[in-house]
Amino acid sequence: MLPATAKLNRRQFLKLSSGSTAALILGFNWSLASCSESQESRSTFIPNAYLRIDHNGAVTIVMPRSEMGQKIFTSLPMILAEELEADWKKIRVVQGDLDQKFGSQTTGGSASVRTQYDIMRKAGATARTMLIQAAAEKWNVAETRCFAAAGAVHIKAGHQSLKYGSLVALAAALPVPHDVTLKDPADFRIIGKTHNSIDGLSKIDGSLKYGYDFHLPGMLTAVIARIPRYGASLKQVDDSASLLVPGVVEVVPVSAGVAVIAQNTSAALEGRKKLKLTWNKGQHETLSSQAIFKELHDALRQPGEIIRKDGDPSQARKAAARKLDLTFELPFLDHAPQEPNNCVAHIHEDICEVWAPTQNPGSAFRAASGVTGFKDTQIKIHTLRMGGAFGRRLQSDYVKDAVEVAQHIDVPVKVVRTRSEDIKNGFYRPATVHQVSVRLDASDKPLLWEHHLSGPANGWAPIITGGADELAYAIPHQQVSYVMTELPIPMGAWRSVAHTQNGFVNESMIDEIACSTGRDPLTFRRELLKNEPRHLGVLDLAADRSGWGSKLPEGQARGIAVHYSFQSYVAVVAEISLSTRGKLKVERITAAIDCGTVINPDGVHAQLEGGVIMGLTAALYGEITHKNGRVQQSNFHNYPLLTMAEMPVISTYIVKSTEPPTGAGEPPVPPTPPALMNAIAALTGKRITRLPLKNQLS
Amino acid sequence: MIDLTFTLNNHRETVNIDPETPLLWVLRDHFGLTGTKYSCGMGICGNCSVHINGKPQRSCTIPIKHVAGKEVLTIEGLGAKGLHPVQKVWDAEAVSQCGYCQPGQIMNAVALLKTNPRPSDADIDEAMNGVLCRCGTYQRIRKAIHTVAEEV
Incomplete structure (x- = not known):
């Protein structure tokens, strides 16, 4: 829903008539709702626009958010085009700066469709309303006699029609209506039907330019020799050999280390190799995974902050007949998108211009502003396409790098990272330790759920607590608490954030209760979720399609998990086999999602497939470790991704729903690792409480 | 710096370059062919795959001197005369998510289908296993390869 202040009570119409080119730009300015009429044509507020229709009928939709593989450059335009009654073939999408x-x-936060749904609908509906009014005036008929369809206005029971392009000038002269009628969802013809990606071809013919591919005339390329461990600092630089490398232009100090600026990437890399650097070791030289986990275990001795308290935990503790305790340990994770971080910056005539593959242009702005001290109007942030992001590109450390380097030269510079730099300089999903204690009554019914967790959240609790306080199971007494620690390691949001940890913990523990009391994990969950229809919806769909309960061959088993995150519900059934030599194979994954109204079904299926694989990769291999104050992993050989040969068959299902649309990008990740580990528990009796799995079965 | 001549997407090209420069950077920085992607720089992930004399190779670890006199085909050359059948199926099957690895995936799939027009799942596993996709599009890649095999 739109916030109250975002009501469509003020819209701007911008006539961009220059010569014969008439265009209608329709924009909404939620935050500047009181701006005056004088800001209309040719004003500086022109960028406040989502939609532009040209006289030739081309419809350009400006995307306020970033495309990184989640296909919002198709789903968001579908919403607008639906209400506009546009001809889908005429839609063009451009990135808004x-x-x-x-x-x-x-x-x-899997929020693009959820938060932009009403905005996109109203943007389209307003334009449609005005185009109908323009046609009615032209024909001198009542608006009620006209209707819009397929990029044109038509007369009911008549043969006349006017294409949108021919109505642009007329529509642009009309006042913008305050209220518009949205379509009845029953009449949707675009929303809910699979549309292939609007930019799909550019991804398979090599023409799509990602950040790494972005080029400006005269641009130089730089790489940074980075401070090798947390807390270290630069002692001495000898760049004499580096400057002799053909193509190397300059070597400059930056806060992340020493940057080698060159005419091309290979020269920059070669120049970096030739640097002779010495470092002050700093105060975190002994930082190691062992020490980090010891600190996290120790932290759990503190009571911490309580974030959920239901019923009377201390009373329930006394009344309980039986007790189950598990401790979980989860590692740091890196995002490792296929495209390593990079950014182009150019400081010219007191303007700092940045071209960044970013999920967070606002943060890029703050980074540029922090480096240059420039005012708002002196900084321009252009968002580029990115080869994956998964939360990593919410951070702007790589923007800071580029702007700092750009301060040393008067041409545009692209600062790129190698894979190793990217993995070693991440903003990691924090490691966490969780103590879960469950008390059962005399009939083995869960009475009390206590979850106490610790993690180096560095002041930002949601990156360790998310999902911990939202256990949906009907357990009358609950207490959830956390202790936050600090580390010199940067932390960030990793696809589904703390739901990855807490979803695993919750669903493993619930499974353990079922298993240890001899109950079917599905039946047990269903009983405790009987008042949670949307949890049940995905659980039943996934269970049914997976053949839950049917007999499997010897050496195979299924595990199930369900988790709610980012306002969507996902259930996953994992089917595994174990060879006699202890080799695990994930045979099949069945996943079901309820994300409300679905815009582009195939896009949701793709997110389910991808989320499941990201979850499996984390469960099987994902682990960033530290030794001597530095990250030990450096590339895909020691931070492996799931490969083709390891792929299970993935079947994905969507619960039919008329609820408002919610996200699909993150919610499939959290239930996947517990479904897999629950299958392992079912098959072997071994409860995996420490991720990744690695060789725990051999 | 030396002059090196090779065939790039059916055109004869000569570059004056450090012979140790990886082919990847020659393609991207000297010829502006950015469809071939950098991702791992160690020949692990296959995102930089091109064809050299018809065989899929990792351009990030091959010095340009080893390409002298040879034929290099990149994603741009593959579709130069209209989309290759593999690219068409890739589009129809909506394989891509972020799309960054897909040029590398496609170059490997094209090479596989050229030598093995009806690959089994095991053949696909073997040929495509080293081409990494963080978005997780493998299932659609497998399906697309089977579809091409059935159609062509």
């Missing part, structure tokens, strides 16, 4: 008139432009 950072502009306060769009409101938040952060792409994260």
Whole structure:
């Protein structure tokens, strides 16, 4: 829903008539709702626009959010085109730069469709209403006699029609209506039907330009020799050999280390190799995974902050007949998108211009502003396409790098990272330790759920607590608490954030209760979720399609998990086999989602497939470790991704729903690792409480 | 710096370059062919795959001197005369998510289908296993390869 202040009570119409080119730009300015009429044509507020229709009928939709593989460049335009009654073939999509008139432009929290749904609908409906009015005036008939369809206005029971392009000038002269009628969802012809990606071809013919591919005339390329461990600092630089490398232009100090600026990437890399650097070791030289986990275990001795308290835990503790305790340990994770971080910056005539593959242009702006001290109007942030992000590109450390380097030269510079730099300089999903204690009554019914967790959240609790306080199971007494620690390691949001940890913990523990009391994990969950229809919906769908309960061959088993995150519900059934030599194979994954109204069904299926694989990769291999104050992993050989040969067959299902649309990008991740580990428990009796699995079965 | 001549997407090209420069950077920085992607720089992930004399190779670890006199085909050359059948199926099956690895996936799939027009799942596993996709599009890649095999 739109916030109250975002009501469509003020819209701007911008006539961009220059010569014969008439265009209608329709924009909404939620945050600047009181701006005056004088800001109309040719004003500086022109960028406040989502939609532009050209005289030739081309419809351009400006995207306020970032495309990183989640296909919002198709789903968001589908919503607008639905209400506009546009001809889908005439839709063009362009990335909107950072502009306060769009409101938040952060792409994260699986929120793009959820938060932009009403905005896109109203944007389209308003334009449709005005185009109908324009046609009615032209024909001198009542508006009620006209209707819009397929990019044109038509007369009911008549043969006349006017294409949108021919109505642009007329529509642009009309006042913008305050209220418009949205379509009845029953009449949707675009929303809910699979549309292939609007930019799909550019991804398979090599023409799509990602950040790494972005080029400006005269641009130089730089790489940074980075401070090798947390807390270290630069002692001495000898760049004499580096400067002799053909193509190397300059070597400059930056806060992340020493940057080698060159005419091309290979020269920059070669120049970096030739640097002779010495470092001050700093105060975190002994930082190691062992020490980190010891600190996290020790932290659990503190009572911490309580974030959920239901019933009377101390009373329930006394009344309980039986007790189950498990401790879980989860590692740091890196995002490792296929495209390593990079950014182009150019400081010219007191303007700092940044081209960044970013999920968070607002943060890119703050990074540029922090480096240069420039005012708002002196900084321009252009969002580029990105090869995956998964939360990593919410951070702007790589923007800071580029702007700092750009301060040393007067041409545009692209600062790129190698894979190793990217993995070693991440903003990691924090490691966490969880103590879960469950008390059962005399009939083995769960009476009390206590979850106490610790993690190095560095002041931002949601990256360790998310999902911990939202256990949906009907357990009358509950207490959830956390202790936050600090580390010199940067932490960030990793696809589904703390739901990855807490979803695993919750669903493993619930499974353990079922198993240890001899109950079917599905039946047990269903009983405790009987008042949670949407949990039940996905659980039943996944269970049914997976053949839950049917007999499997010897050496095979299924595990199930369900989790609610980012306002969506996902259930996963994992089917595994174990060879006599202890080799695990994930045979089949069945996943079901309820994300309300579905815009582009195939896009949701793709997110389910991808989320499941990201979850499996984390469960099987994902682990960033530290030794001597530095990250030990450096590339895909020691931070492996799931490969083709390891792929299970994945079947994905969507619960039919008329609820408002919610996200699909993150919710499939959390239930996947517990479904897999629950299958292992079913098959072997071994409860995996420490991720990744690695060789725990051999 | 030396002059090196090779065939790039059916055109004869000569570059004056450090012979140790990886082919990847020659393609991207000298010829502006950015469809071939950098991702791992160690020949692990296959995102930088091109064809050299018809065989899929990792351009990030091959010095340009080893390409002298040879034929290099990149994703841009593959579809130069209209989309290759593999690209068409890739589009129809909506394989891509972020799309970054897909040029590398496609170059490997094209090479596989050229030598093995009806690959089994095991053949696909073997040929495609080293091409990494963080978005997790493998299932659709497998399906697309089977679809091409059935159609062509």
